[in-house]
Amino acid sequence: SQKIEQNSEALNIQEGKTATLTCNYTNYSPAYLQWYRQDPGRGPVFLLLIRENEKEKRKERLKVTFDTTLKQSLFHITASQPADSATYLCARPSGAGSYQLTFGKGTKLSVIP
Amino acid sequence: EAQVTQNPRYLITVTGKKLTVTCSQNMNHEYMSWYRQDPGLGLRQIYYSMNVEVTDKGDVPEGYKVSRKEKRNFPLILESPSPNQTSLYFCASRGTGYNEQFFGPGTRLTVL
Numbered sequence: 001s002q003k004i005e006q007n008s009e010a011l012n013i014q015e016g017k018t019a020t021l022t023c024n025y026t027n028y029s030p031a032y033l034q035w036y037r038q039d040p041g042r043g044p045v046f047l048l049l050i051r052e053n054e055k056e057k058r059k060e061r062l063k064v065t066f067d068t069t070l071k072q073s074l075f076h077i078t079a080s081q082p083a084d085s086a087t088y089l090c091a092r093p094s095g096a097g098s099y100q101l102t103f104g105k106g107t108k109l110s111v112i113p
Numbered sequence: 114e115a116q117v118t119q120n121p122r123y124l125i126t127v128t129g130k131k132l133t134v135t136c137s138q139n140m141n142h143e144y145m146s147w148y149r150q151d152p153g154l155g156l157r158q159i160y161y162s163m164n165v166e167v168t169d170k171g172d173v174p175e176g177y178k179v180s181r182k183e184k185r186n187f188p189l190i191l192e193s194p195s196p197n198q199t200s201l202y203f204c205a206s207r208g209t210g211y212n213e214q215f216f217g218p219g220t221r222l223t224v225l
Contacts, residue, residue, distance in 0.1 A: 032211050043117075043203050043216030044156075051211070089156070091214075099144045099163065099207065100171070101214060105155035 002027050004092050006104035013080055014112055021075040021107045023090035029068045030092040035075050038087045038106065047088075048075075080111045115140045119204050119217035126194055127225050134189045134220050136204030142215075144207050145187040146171065147179065149200040150219075156203070162187055194224040 003026040013019045023033065032051045036044035050057045050066045050073065057064045063076040077084050087106040094100035117138045126132055138145065146161035148171075158171030162181040176198055178190040187206075191198060204217040 034213065036214075041201070041219065041221070043205075043219050044214075045216070046213035049211055049213065099209075100146070100158065100161055103156040105153070 002030070002092060002094055002102055004090060004102055004104045006088075006090060006107045008107045009105070010108045010110070012110045012112060015080060015082060017080055019077040019080045019084070019109055019111070021088050021090075021109065023073040023075065023104055025071050025073075025092055028096075029071065031096075032093070033064075033066060033073045034091045034101065035062075035064055035073075036089040036091065036103075038089060040087075044089055044103075077109075080109075082111045082113050085109055085111050115215065117204055117206055117215050117217035119202075119220050121220060122218060123221050125223045125225065128195055129193050132191050132194060132222075134191075134202060134204075134222070136187045136189065136217060137185050138187075138204075138206040138215065139185065140206060140208065140215065141184065142206035142208050143184070144209075145181070146205050147177070147187070147189045148203045148205065149173065149198075150203060151200050159189070159202075194222075196224050198222065199224050 005024045034049045035047045038044040048064045050064045061078045065074045087108045089106045091101040091103045094102045147159040148156045157173045160179040162168045202220045205214045207214040
């Protein structure tokens with residue numbers, strides 16, 4: 001099955017700085033990647049989708065990049081706030097044309113006031 | 114409001130006592146799935162369903178059953194729960210294409 005890895009289990013950052021989270025995948029490039037936010041004890045909530053042919057996608061303070069050469073997606077939160085503290089998950093289709101998603105284990109972001 | 118609902122939200126039970134966790138979505142989604150989430154292991158898919166009467170195993174199906182008799186409902190059945198099934202369970206649904214996946218609020222299950 002297709003693997004997806006989020007190398008950092010946790011990331012601490014000062015309020016106001018830009019947080020950058022990394023997601024690496026193996027094997028072939030997926031048609032798209034998705035990013036979710038999860039608060040403790042709650043279900044993940046969709047944030048952004050980026051397609052294989054898109055280098056960058058933005059939504060308010062969020063930015064996602066997709067580098068098929070490095071087999072990597074970066075997720076940025078600019079001007080981070082304590083309310084951004086959560087676990088962020090990346091996900092890819094489990095196979096070509098599959099509706100199943102394979103999730104990374106997540107990166108727990110803590111924004112320190 | 115578009116949502117996925119699960120019940121119960123919390124459940125403490127004993128080994129071997131059959132239980133069902135219900136899941137319902139109001140978005141007319143074809144695809145539904147169940148995940149369990151454990152510390153250090155992330156989200157792992159248990160079962161999924163592409164449509165009514167169509168179900169298939171995910172990565173960790175042992176000890177679980179599902180059914181999809183109606184499009185909106187996808188219950189998870191534990192015929193004989195064991196302590197290693199203590200976990201946080203999420204139901205999810207999504208439409209066709211590259212659409213986002215909607216998750217339920219979670220069911221925290223403890224098997225003693």
